Amino acid sequence: MAECIFCMVASGEIPANVVYEDDMVVAFDDIAPQGPVHTLIIPRTHYAHLGDDVPDELLGRLLAVVPKVAESKGIAGSGYRVIINTGKDASQTVHHLHVHVIGGKPMSHGMVNFADA
Numbered sequence: 001m002a003e004c005i006f007c008m009v010a011s012g013e014i015p016a017n018v019v020y021e022d023d024m025v026v027a028f029d030d031i032a033p034q035g036p037v038h039t040l041i042i043p044r045t046h047y048a049h050l051g052d053d054v055p056d057e058l059l060g061r062l063l064a065v066v067p068k069v070a071e072s073k074g075i076a077g078s079g080y081r082v083i084i085n086t087g088k089d090a091s092q093t094v095h096h097l098h099v100h101v102i103g104g105k106p107m108s109h110g111m112v113n114f115a116d117a
């Protein structure tokens with residue numbers, strides 16, 4: 001899709017530190033990491049979000065790649081958090097489906113930060 005930054009990352013038009021790639025997905029480091037490890041996994045094909053009729057096979061691949069990324073980043077043993085922001089209330093800012101993999105130091109137990117809290 002024209003004008004989509006993650007489509008441009010997938011095609012190589014925008015440079016990124018690619019950690020893993022295959023025929024369906026690309027994993028690359030987040031430009032503004034929220035932890036020592038913060039990698040994004042995206043489908044090569046444009047889907048706006050998790051509710052955008054994403055094929056099951058692709059959803060499976062997106063998650064199957066998470067432990068591969070964790071292994072290559074050295075956090076498979078220490079653990080990590082996997083986040084898929086979806087839509088307005090989740091503050092999704094890039095409207096190309098992406099999986100956040102965050103780790104590298106301990107996180108608090110809660111995983112929800114409401115804007116008015």
Ligand code: 5GP
Nearest residue numbers: 005016028029030031032085091092093094
């Ligand atoms: P969202 O808030 O939509 O779940 O997350 C979008 C993420 O994409 C953010 O963590 C942001 O830092 C990251 N991001 C935005 N633009 C770029 C970019 O051009 N390159 C990379 N590597 N990450 C980006």
Ligand code: ZN
Nearest residue numbers: 004007046096
């Ligand atoms: Zn896109």
